[in-house]
Amino acid sequence: xxxxxxxxxxxxxxxxxxxxxxxxxxxxxxxxxxxxxxxxxxxxxxxxxxxxxxxxxxxxxxxxxxxxxxxxxxxxxxxxxxxxxxxxxxxxxxxxxxxxxxxxxxxxxxxxxxxxxxxxxxxxxxxxxxxxxxxxxxxxxxxxxxxxxxxxxxxxxxxxxxxxxxxxxxxxxxxxxxxxxxxxxxxxxxxxxxxxxxxxxxxxxxxxxxxxxxxxxxxxxxxxxxxxxxxxxxxxxxxxxxxxxxxxxxxxxxxxxxxxxxxxxxxxxxxxxxxxxxxxxxxxxxxxxxxxxxxxxxxxxxxxxxxxxxxxxxxxxxxxxxxxxxxxxxxxxxxxxxxxxxxxxxxxxxxxxxxxxxxxxxxxxxxxxxxxxxxxxxxxxxxxxxxxxxxxxxxxxxxxxxxxxxxxxxxxxxxxxxxxxxxxxxxxxxxxxxxxxxxxxxxxxxxxxxxxxxxxxxxxxxxxxxxxxxxxxxxxxxxxxxxxxxxxx
Numbered sequence: 001x002x003x004x005x006x007x008x009x010x011x012x013x014x015x016x017x018x019x020x021x022x023x024x025x026x027x028x029x030x031x032x033x034x035x036x037x038x039x040x041x042x043x044x045x046x047x048x049x050x051x052x053x054x055x056x057x058x059x060x061x062x063x064x065x066x067x068x069x070x071x072x073x074x075x076x077x078x079x080x081x082x083x084x085x086x087x088x089x090x091x092x093x094x095x096x097x098x099x100x101x102x103x104x105x106x107x108x109x110x111x112x113x114x115x116x117x118x119x120x121x122x123x124x125x126x127x128x129x130x131x132x133x134x135x136x137x138x139x140x141x142x143x144x145x146x147x148x149x150x151x152x153x154x155x156x157x158x159x160x161x162x163x164x165x166x167x168x169x170x171x172x173x174x175x176x177x178x179x180x181x182x183x184x185x186x187x188x189x190x191x192x193x194x195x196x197x198x199x200x201x202x203x204x205x206x207x208x209x210x211x212x213x214x215x216x217x218x219x220x221x222x223x224x225x226x227x228x229x230x231x232x233x234x235x236x237x238x239x240x241x242x243x244x245x246x247x248x249x250x251x252x253x254x255x256x257x258x259x260x261x262x263x264x265x266x267x268x269x270x271x272x273x274x275x276x277x278x279x280x281x282x283x284x285x286x287x288x289x290x291x292x293x294x295x296x297x298x299x300x301x302x303x304x305x306x307x308x309x310x311x312x313x314x315x316x317x318x319x320x321x322x323x324x325x326x327x328x329x330x331x332x333x334x335x336x337x338x339x340x341x342x343x344x345x346x347x348x349x350x351x352x353x354x355x356x357x358x359x360x361x362x363x364x365x366x367x368x369x370x371x372x373x374x375x376x377x378x379x380x381x382x383x384x385x386x387x388x389x390x391x392x393x394x395x396x397x398x399x400x401x402x403x404x405x406x407x408x409x410x411x412x413x414x415x416x417x418x419x420x421x422x423x424x425x426x427x428x429x430x431x432x433x434x435x436x437x438x439x440x441x442x443x444x445x446x447x448x449x450x451x452x453x454x455x456x457x458x459x460x461x462x463x464x465x466x467x468x469x470x471x472x473x474x475x476x477x478x479x480x481x482x483x484x485x486x487x488x489x
Contacts, residue, residue: 037077103133192227201225240264269456384410
């Protein structure tokens with residue numbers, strides 16, 4: 001078998017042949033009368049044309065002597081082309097034989113016909129090179145075991161693996177469906193800043209950069225929440241944003257430093273109203289993109305047609321982490337239980353953060369069916385309103401399915417004095433070493449002092465949603481270009 005270097009040199013020599021014969025191997029213009037899918041779908045109509053121009057990448061070649069079959073692919077579908085020496089002429093057929101490889105893009109012109117095997121085919125009368133490829137395509141991509149290479153060369157992964165390609169088609173369809181559902185509900189799409197002077201709106205460590213002209217440090221946003229709430233103050237009652245957020249955290253099967261979220265905020269709403277809205281939205285979304293309210297994930301049927309389960313945070317810890325009384329357990333008791341569960345605890349971790357670690361380890365994987373977890377400790381969500389019946393809790397929920405957290409939502413805190421107090425507590429945690437604690441955003445508190453309407457807010461991770469909908473088990477499978485270590489030579 002030829003080495004890669006030999007293959008590339010061979011293709012470079014073919015490129016030279018084309019140029020020596022006056023053929024531009026990368027021409028400006030392409031003529032196409034139909035996509036390859038259209039050629040297949042409207043075959044009978046197009047077969048009446050005296051000459052039909054198609055274009056695509058050569059994915060396979062069969063035949064010998066004066067007869068060659070080529071499979072073309074253009075992103076919409078595949079189509080077969082037949083090249084005969086007596087139809088193309090000696091010169092045209094020889095140029096094909098001498099210069100064309102699998103992976104090249106070509107334009108072919110001819111007439112449609114059905115083979116004896118009833119295969120829709122274009123009999124080629126003439127052809128043009130559109131792009132001469134210099135590197136060979138993977139021969140058996142489905143058998144490739146190096147997943148890192150798949151992610152690093154995603155363009156080959158999507159080209160050679162239809163399942164992967166379709167996963168990203170579905171991702172695009174999900175985003176379109178979410179936009180349509182929110183637009184129909186009266187929400188307006190907005191865009192907010194990605195570079196921020198303070199990275200707030202979530203508990204996470206940000207990425208830091210420096211702006212030379214202003215000579216200030218800036219941060220890539222960890223969430224758009226605070227800017228979106230400012231727009232509520234500014235008179236927009238129903239808004240949403242789909243965009244990137246960035247968190248300087250570890251990488252695992254459900255975390256990537258760069259990810260996509262959708263967040264929406266509705267004035268004169270609350271957590272309870274958003275729960276009802278999410279249930280209807282998910283039911284419509286799953287039905288639209290999957291054709292059924294039941295989907296398969298990890299061998300489980302996840303049913304969005306039934307009423308969603310509701311559990312309190314304390315009930316979930318009692319049931320799955322076997323913590324008898326999580327509301328009254330002190331830090332030392334929780335740290336001991338965490339050790340038993342194999343959950344690491346840092347010296348600066350609060351009791352709430354230890355509970356969160358145990359929840360992620362022991363509870364979250366058990367929440368397969370659509371489940372709302374409600375009534376979180378107030379210190380866990382510093383941007384949510386307190387529960388009026390129990391001030392130690394906040395009026396918030398998280399939504400789980402397939403053992404993954406998909407949504408975080410709450411009744412938004414709009415009391416500027418209470419927000420300031422909570423920011424001060426968060427700032428103290430930062431001083432003690434918690435890099436994920438939220439900064440004291442004085443400007444946001446100032447905005448709240450002008451008055452923010454009562455509101456319900458929702459944040460949803462798009463990648464985890466796509467994982468659920470496509471039965472994928474690594475977040476990197478649903479991101480075109482996930483974050484990877486630099487390639488070593």
